[in-house]
Amino acid sequence: MNANGIVIGIDGGGTHTRAMTVDFAGNVLSYVEKGAASLYKDLHAKQNVHQAIQEAITAAGKTFGDVRGIAAGIAGYDSPEDLEWIEPLTAIDGLETANRWHLNDAAVAHYGALEANPGIVIISGTGSIIFAITEEGRQLRNYDFHHYAASAARFIAYDTTYELLAGKADATDEALVQSLLQHWQVASLKQLHELGTAGFIAEKRERNRKFGDFAPFVTKAASQGSRTARRVLDRAIEQIQVGVEMLAATFKGEHVDVAFIGSVINSEYVRQQLSQRLSNLGSNKSYCVVTPTFSPVAGAALYALQQLGTPSSPAIVHNLQQSIHARFHS
Secondary structure, rough: OOOOEEEEEEEEEOEEEEEEEEEEOOOEEEEEEOOOOOOOOOOOOOHHHHHHHHHHHHHOOOOOOHHHEEEEEEEOOOHHHHHHHHHHOOOOOOOOOEEEEEEEEEHHHHHHHHOOOOOOEEEEEOEEEEEEOOOOOOOOEEHHHOOOOOOOOHHHHHHHHHHHHOOOOHHHHHHHHHHHHHOOOOOOOHHHHHHHOOOOOOOOOHHHHHOOHHHHHHHHHHOOOOOOHHHHHHHHHHHHHHHHHHHHHOOOOOEEEEEEEEEOOOOOHHHHHHHHHHHHOOOOOOEEEEOOOHHHHHHHHHHHHHOOOOOHHHHHHHHHHHHEEEEEEE
């Protein structure tokens, strides 16, 4: 039945849609990237995901009829009501017979990073969420507590900009200030302040993208000693730590694995500082920061295979690891 069959894993983020086709032996057949999958970030989200799916199938040398299942982790899927805009993302003419599963993107990230074993994943890049699966299989998010760690790229950039406009820069921030002025194409902080009085950019999505694009300069500046960048990131790190320890309190055991996913949390300064905080004595658990086994998109493909009765056996995991390495690291 599955000799020619494939599954499609989708990691639908606020910046990119990543689609991967995998056969039932765990071999990666194709990989495609398109624009954002979240309607909150891009009004063309549906078109982006449809293109990613169609191109991934074609690149794999397969047909729509070969697709047995699609697992899509979508940023912004936070309540059942969201399915109204999420389900159309994978609804394509010709794929009616394929099974479809829609999850929050943190769920497929967890499945890829920890293979659905107990632990916590912290996602901090375009978006931010802390997602846990306990020893009993219970799934929890910091969102469930109405907690949010403002560590997404745009929040880091907004906060940094506000600090600099408030006159809190010192000699360690010179490079950061120059990067900010170049980013906004202005000659001085006074000019940027004037731009801010008009809201910077009127359209919200465009404004958030513009700020989000500045985040790498903030994380780089922090690693180079900028006090403002470090002050901003330390606040975000503190919020992440609170969220992690709050979710970890639901674990029965004393040891909790934690995986970091995303450009912000894996930047040099944030990763180092958060790892150190979690390892300090006095935390409510013993934490071990682990390297993710797979990316979120591969996790989505593994989820689809499992839902179709093909669990993550050592052979499938090995094949997936080997084919990913050959495709992306050769």
